[in-house]
Amino acid sequence: MTHPMLHHVYAKTRKGHDEIVRPTFGLNTRQRRILAFVDGIKPLAALSGQFPVQEMEDIVFMLSGHDFIFLASAIPEEHASPRLPKNAVHCLRSANSLTLTHTPEKIHKAKEFMLETATIHLGILGRDIIQKIESADCAHSLACLAGQWTMALCASKTAARYAQLYLEQLKLILFEEQEQLSSSSCSEMSSWRHMNAL
Numbered sequence: 001m002t003h004p005m006l007h008h009v010y011a012k013t014r015k016g017h018d019e020i021v022r023p024t025f026g027l028n029t030r031q032r033r034i035l036a037f038v039d040g041i042k043p044l045a046a047l048s049g050q051f052p053v054q055e056m057e058d059i060v061f062m063l064s065g066h067d068f069i070f071l072a073s074a075i076p077e078e079h080a081s082p083r084l085p086k087n088a089v090h091c092l093r094s095a096n097s098l099t100l101t102h103t104p105e106k107i108h109k110a111k112e113f114m115l116e117t118a119t120i121h122l123g124i125l126g127r128d129i130i131q132k133i134e135s136a137d138c139a140h141s142l143a144c145l146a147g148q149w150t151m152a153l154c155a156s157k158t159a160a161r162y163a164q165l166y167l168e169q170l171k172l173i174l175f176e177e178q179e180q181l182s183s184s185s186c187s188e189m190s191s192w193r194h195m196n197a198l
Contacts (some may be wrong), residue, residue: 005044005053005056005057005060005151005155006043006044006045006048006053007042007044007045008041008044008071008151008154009038009041009042009043009044009071009072010036010038010040010044010060010064010070010071010072011039011040011043011064011069011070012035012038012039012040012068012069012070013067013068013069013070015066015067015068016035016038016063016067016069019035019068020032020035020036022165025066025068028123029061030051030055030059031059031063032051034047034051034059034060034063035063035068035069038069039073040072042088044060048172057151060147060151061144061147061148061151062144062147063147064146064147064150065143065145065146065147065148066143066144067143070167071147071150071151071154071164071167072099072165075081081144090150099175100139100174100175101139101144101173101174101175102139106139106173106174107138107139107142107174109173110139110170110173110174111134111136111142111143113166113169113170113173114133114142114145114149114170115130115134117134117149117153117159117166118130118133118149118152118153120159121153121156121158121159121160122152122153122156122159125152126152129145129148129149129152132145132148133145133149141172142174143174146170146171149170150163150164150167153166166176
């Protein structure tokens with residue numbers, strides 16, 4: 001069975017593009033190869049012959065956690081996430097210009113949000129990521145888990161449609177200078193709660 005991650009399409013954030021032009025982060029050769037590859041068009045499956053799946057998964061999680069890349073889409077279409085509002089896409093691409101929050105209340109809110117969505121949509125299959133989220137004790141730790149959490153949600157039939165919106169909501173909580181989603185985003189974000197309350 002094909003790993004769900006191989007159907008995902010990633011794109012570079014502004015930070016990712018900057019790292020390709022002016023390397024400063026200290027990425028190794030294989031990490032830079034994947035960063036250079038992602039373009040918002042080609043799925044990760046195109047790299048499957050060059051990287052073991054587990055290594056690719058680890059590198060993608062790392063790049064996503066450090067905001068070098070973001071999930072652009074997940075295919076096949078029945079699992080594809082809806083197109084994000086323009087302001088949400090902009091936030092994803094410019095998140096590196098923001099500062100991680102140090103506010104305990106926001107960190108707690110982000111952690112609870114990640115745990116709630118993972119528990120509802122992943123169940124026992126999400127045990128590993130749920131344990132990692134529970135062990136996280138700061139905003140940086142949660143941000144580093146964001147990629148793995150998002151990819152797990154994308155592989156879920158009930159969460160795939162909302163996965164990118166969930167990631168956007170998480171970033172609005174974890175990063176300063178962003179207070180709330182647009183009204184249209186909030187409306188879409190609330191629909192999954194209504195669905196699970198039925």
